Amino acid sequence: MMGITRYTRILALFDEEHPAWTVADISAALDTSASTLYRLIREMVAADFLESTVESRYRLGPFFVEYYRRLRLTDPLVLSGAKFLRPLLGQIPCPCTTILARLYGKTVMCVAEERANTASFATSYELGRPMPLLRGATSMAVLSTLPKRQIMKLVSEASDAPKDADTLYAEFTGIRKIGISETHGQVDPGLVGIAAPVRSTDLGINASLSVIIEQHNLTTEIRPHIYAALSSTARMIEGFMAELSVPGAHIP
């Protein structure tokens, strides 16, 4: 075993279905000796990546809460975009959720969200949850910001491509042209996602800003409102990111 993966493959075991692990189970899952694992786990507990709990089990530690905050305070996308999510909520005349999402490996992940008090429905795009690349307006808008070569690569590697690569690429061209992606029930039945691409080639950021509403609320009157609110907010976020990338704005 080598490098950082010694630690990350242990972390990767901890999820909603497996919140707490014994050393014996980790040993079986990773085919690694208990002696080595006790040493690694002791290190990870000292670093607050893990902590020990009942029944000789270990769970994730509070380190990740601290570094989630550090990311919120340093990441140019979150820094520029999160503050617009609540105002955007106010511009949408029906119960909705607003989402800032970005490319994350071979997935798209929400990195900030706001939910109207009136929104009773649940969305799959939760903060921090990796989602499929090729389904839903949020993902499609993110993909549309990428160079063609990278899109084709991601599409070809995707196991769940709903259409062939060229058809998909035509869709991305359309999204780039009108600046909006709209999909119906591709992620959650009964819900509609409407998203605007957000990008900063300078900072290497490929992201999107989305509004999720219930399908029956999407009338021909409110659609233009939503499109306009998304487009203008996306442009403002890009403006703030551009400011962050001016030389000398960093204080290292």
Next chain:
Amino acid sequence: MMGITRYTRILALFDEEHPAWTVADISAALDTSASTLYRLIREMVAADFLESTVESRYRLGPFFVEYYRRLRLTDPLVLSGAKFLRPLLGQIPCPCTTILARLYGKTVMCVAEERANTASFATSYELGRPMPLLRGATSMAVLSTLPKRQIMKLVSEASDAPKDADTLYAEFTGIRKIGISETHGQVDPGLVGIAAPVRSTDLGINASLSVIIEQHNLTTEIRPHIYAALSSTARMIEGFMAELSVPGAHIP
């Protein structure tokens, strides 16, 4: 250099004041060769701990958003307590913020929070921000859940102890007795913190549930309401945690 600290001491450099680092600056800060750092950083980028950005700088990566979600979905305190923060908001008849906090090394850290739309004031107890152990109701209530030996150790190691150890310990005894800690302006001027201890000796959890309000809103009429709401909610959270710790409730 050894073990996981090779990586964590790099991560520790990234904060609000230093959002992006060059390899040269990291090399100077950690007194480590650039050749080694390029190798470590490459690993950390591959693991999404870091990502590269403009001007040959690196910043924190989105890994921490994903693992913050995993923690939310697996941590017994967050799992049991976060859902009560919004209902608790509703029980407080003035603008307020509700906070779930826990011991984090030699600090206390908020791991979940809710803010009333009407609350215009800013609180220092942000989600994920390590705070001093001996100031503010939130911290005092957490400390009060610990065994005497551990309290004395933490107090003796604290650099900012406002009072001597025995006086402080008497305060913790008082908090344990009435189940509430109330402090005025110890963290933020003009604000009041009111907190109830939250603990599970089974799960090894030492935490607190707090309400932060503006000092001028704390009347003799609403104080009993707040005390009662906090106490009953804290008890419910402890009840949910107890359910999580019954043998066989885990599915490893």
Next chain:
DNA sequence: CTTATTTTATCGTTATTTGATAAAATATTA
């Protein structure tokens, strides 16, 4: 108190990390 389980310590072998240096890739400037 006894026994079983979990965790830490020890240690030789094996494999990896380190940092100096060189090479390659990328960005900057003329």
Next chain:
DNA sequence: TAATATTTTATCAAATAACGATAAAATAAG
């Protein structure tokens, strides 16, 4: 575009740390 500077990767021998089997210690369970 070419030339130069900067950033990043590759190479390699020496130093170091990780591995896992085993034993010892600490803790939990009966």
